[in-house]
Amino acid sequence: MRSHGDQSEVAIYKALGTLRYLTKIHLAVYYPQPIPLPRAYYLRNNFEDYCTNGKVTDEQIHLTLDNAITNSAFDPTLAQSIFRTISKSKAEFSYPLERLSLRVQKVDTYPPLRDLLAYIGRSWVCTRNERDDRPHECFVSEYDDAEYKIDREYIEVHNEYPKLKNAVIAQAIYRIWPAAERGNWIEEWHSFPLAGS
Numbered sequence: 001m002r003s004h005g006d007q008s009e010v011a012i013y014k015a016l017g018t019l020r021y022l023t024k025i026h027l028a029v030y031y032p033q034p035i036p037l038p039r040a041y042y043l044r045n046n047f048e049d050y051c052t053n054g055k056v057t058d059e060q061i062h063l064t065l066d067n068a069i070t071n072s073a074f075d076p077t078l079a080q081s082i083f084r085t086i087s088k089s090k091a092e093f094s095y096p097l098e099r100l101s102l103r104v105q106k107v108d109t110y111p112p113l114r115d116l117l118a119y120i121g122r123s124w125v126c127t128r129n130e131r132d133d134r135p136h137e138c139f140v141s142e143y144d145d146a147e148y149k150i151d152r153e154y155i156e157v158h159n160e161y162p163k164l165k166n167a168v169i170a171q172a173i174y175r176i177w178p179a180a181e182r183g184n185w186i187e188e189w190h191s192f193p194l195a196g197s
Contacts, residue, residue, distance in 0.1 A: 002031045002071035005078070005194040013082055013194075017089020023098045025086070030105040031071035065172040068113070070192055072121040074104050076140040078191035079124035085194060087128070087136040096135060100126040101143070112169055119152055120189055156186065 003009045016025060079102055087097045104121040107114065126138040173189075174181040180188040 002029055004067075004070055005192055005197075007195045010085060010194050010196060013085040014089040017086040017097070018091070020091060020094045022086075022090075023095045025097070025099075026101045026103065027082075028103050028105055029074065031068060031107075061168065062172065062175070065113070065169065066176060068107075068109075068117060069120070069172055069176055072104065072117045073189060073191040074102070074120065074122050074124070075189075075191045076124060076142075078193070079126050079140050080138055081194050081197050083126040083128075083138045083140075084136045085197075087138075096128060098128050100138070102126070115155075116169060116173075119155060119186075 016022065079100075082102065083097065083100045086100065090097060101124070103123045106118055106121065109117070122142055123144050124140050125143055126140050128135075129137040129139060131137075173185050177185060177188045177190070
């Protein structure tokens, strides 16, 4: 489970590195489910009304949305950092880490939030650089379901998501990536580094 790349999350990656014969690993990365809304709110797409008039306080919503967004933001820099953390934790005569695949699990939530999380929650394959002078470096390539790639392409081609039609989600994005308020959030979003990176 992602936990903002804190020491607990890093400790898990380091522990994986202590497995002597580990050369390939697939990690299913997930984060706590966002705000559980009553089904009626999903059907009416009334998320903002629920946030304003419902039983959830602003502070709860901000914290939950911020956690969901920051824990789901997964770019190639974070993938490389996880690979490097596992690889550097290998003992001297252990088999080197050859391949790491990171699969970001998708969540079922309010559609605009689900689409945002699917957009920034990308899955990666890291393959070890074979050069002797770079034992902990890797090449990173994205892999995702065709469905999500098509959705991202649609968003980018039609300039649909930069408008951030949902004010509650837009405010969360601006809290997390302040530069997004002045520009296009698609160009500003990024994952956050692991503790100690």
